[in-house]
Amino acid sequence: MTFRLLLPLGLMFSVAFSAVVSWPAHAAGDRFALVIGNAKYPDAEAPLKEPVNDARDLTDELKRDGFSVETLENAGGDAMRRGLDRLYGKIKPGSVALLFFSGYGIQSSRQSYMIPVDAQIWQEADVRRDGIGLEQVLQEINSRGAGVKIALLDASRRNPYERRFRTASAGLAPVIAPSGTLVMYSAALSAVVTDGGRDRSLFVQELLKEIRVPDLTAEETLNRTRVGVTRASRSEQVPWISSSLAEDFSFVPGNGVRPTPPAEASVAPAPAPAPAPTPTQVVVAPPVPSPLPPAPPAPQPTPVQKVDTPPPPPPVAPAPPAPSPVIANVAPAAPAAPAQDPFADDPTIKSLSAKIAANPEDAGALYRRGQVYASKGAYAQAIRDFDDTIRINPKDVEALNNRCWARTVVGELQPALRDCNEALRLRPNFVDALDSRGLVNLKSGAVKNAIADFDAALKINPRLTSSLYGRGLAKQRNGAAQEGALDIANAKAMDPNIVREFEAYGVR
Structure with missing residues (x-):
């Protein structure tokens, strides 16, 4: 099911009226965040470059915005669950609770899971055993009375577990969240973003840029982030948003004067004035490549190694029997140990x-x-x-x-x-x-x-x-x-x- 991002009703009222009724204060003591950056997965060829830097940058910004923040880096399953338990324990009725996760995410049985660095995933059932389900986290936060629940997942990456099982779709799945929830993925549903080798992700760069704009509702902040990422990536990365917020919330409340929405902040952005049409992922047929790739050479049968049978050795007079230890010690170094396993x-x-x-x-x-x-x-x-x-x-x-x-x-x-x-x-x-x-x-x-x-x-x-x-x-x-x-x-x-x-x- 596709979720439509609703424009905030405050845009329909006058500036003076919105200054009176919009955005509950949500004082610093009412804002809580858990920020997780997982980069060092043993099953990956190399650590991810972006998650830890992104987690630190977002932590600094949220603290400036009045959040009480706990940050976890390269967290295993137990550490992530303990961090979530501490977040649950802080929440009071009406609080704002925010979860940010950057690392690997997997969808299974139409649910999205955040993957700890010590997860042992060999089949799809292991995802549900070792992963942390987003829907369960949001339901628990809601049960503690949080008024505004925000989840930001930068986890739509191609991961090292995909070749182990392919019954699940790639990327993340839509979330069934309680009322009063705002969820954003860094890429479209069931889509993945290849790690570009940058030190920081495009998604978090655009998010931080928009969070710092005062007097934007959280919905507007994330919508502008979506548009910024889409344009910066030339539509190769299109974040996904789902909102069921029951009240307006602003990361940086200002003086109540609404900022003029830039052109790129509209829900349906105007086409970019690029000389060529924006590439799409599936529907546009590319030009036929000029030279066809050469046909592969016919498969050669695996050569059978010929082993020339040596002539029989000349008869040798039987040597006097020697004690077996002498024979065993002729060349002790050769069979001493098997070849060293470089991955041992x-x-x-x-x-x-x-x-x-x-x-x-x-x-x-x-x-x-x-x-x-x-x-x-x-x-x-x-x-x-x-x-x-x-x-x-x-x-x-x-x-x-x-x-x-x-x-x-x-x-x-x-x-x-x-x-x-x-x-x-x-x-x-x-x-x-x-x-x-x-x-x-x-x-x-x-x-x-x-x-x-x-x-x-x-x-x-x-x-x-x-x-x-x-x-x-x-x-x-x-x-x-x-x-x-x-x-x-x-x-x-x-x-x-x-x-x-x-x-x-x-x-x-």
């Missing part, structure tokens, strides 16, 4: 390896370690772990799919195809396996089969970027250049990193 000190791998050492038949730990290895590009180690997982449980469709994908990346295409076929035999319409098999067929040159697999995956999940991009490549190689270019453009609009991802798979 990774906290997640270290923990899982300890579990496997204690129980070598722990299929769950083997599977999870394989996923972590794969996410780090250590495909040989990942395949070995998936081998052991499938040995223990030959019907583990998740392990079969993941081994299919890992084998595809390293070029073991025929074994990969067998894995994906088996996963789909065990679970027909398994979207992950359809997507993986599409990649197998794309790399092997079976472009019609690839298109069929990607089509089937997109019918189940239309926002599956990897299938959309893969289908675009397959269509171009099958001669449908314009259709393929449209798929590719739409996929890149949803995920600008998709090209780099496929290049890592050996597909260009």
Whole structure:
């Protein structure tokens, strides 16, 4: 359901009248905020740059605006829950309660969850176990009597958990919030924003700019923020707002004189005077690229290494029997230790390896370690772990799919195809396996089969970027250049990193 941002009724009255009736005072003691910036997720390739800086900047601004603020940085689940409990305990009837979260967010079962840095997410059920549900937080704040409830989530980021399960949609879900609530996401529903490597997010920069304008209602502040982000990103990032405020609230009350709304603050902003039309994410077909990408070389069968059988050695007179210790000590250094695992000190791998050492038949730990290895590009180690997982449980469709994908990346295409076929035999319409098999067929040159697999995956999940991009490549190689270019453009609009991802798979 789409929520419409309502224009404040105060705009319809005279300045003098609004000065009398608008914006309850909400003294400093009545304003409480919890600000969370989570950047250091062990499962991510590198810490996020924006959340901690954004949390600190917003904390400073809210304190200037009379809020009592608690700030958490790189908080685990227990720390986040304790911080929320302290926020709940401060709230009095009629208070203003504000929650800001920057980090990774995931939607599951049509609810949005804030992810602590120590969350262990391997399947969708883990999101609900380790994540902090936004709706539950808002309901608890409401039950304590808060008059104004504000939630600001800068969490619509592509996250490191997506390849582990894809049954949930990307981005965040609409929130069912109690009356008197104002919610804003940094991006549209079910959309993600790629971390641009900046020290501070565009969303928080625009938010701070508008918060400092006196005599704006909170709705106007967030609406102007939305417009600012949309224009600065050329419509690539469009924040989402839901409001059910029952009273006007201003971050910075002024003298009651309403500021003149700038042109960009209207709900329906005028088109930007750019020489070219503002790009949209899905509906605009890009020009057909001039040269078609060269057809991939026909897949070469995995070369069978010839091993020349050496001639039999000349007979040697039997040596006198030697004690076994002498033979055992001939070359002690060679088999001394297995090759060093470059990821052995990774906290997640270290923990899982300890579990496997204690129980070598722990299929769950083997599977999870394989996923972590794969996410780090250590495909040989990942395949070995998936081998052991499938040995223990030959019907583990998740392990079969993941081994299919890992084998595809390293070029073991025929074994990969067998894995994906088996996963789909065990679970027909398994979207992950359809997507993986599409990649197998794309790399092997079976472009019609690839298109069929990607089509089937997109019918189940239309926002599956990897299938959309893969289908675009397959269509171009099958001669449908314009259709393929449209798929590719739409996929890149949803995920600008998709090209780099496929290049890592050996597909260009």
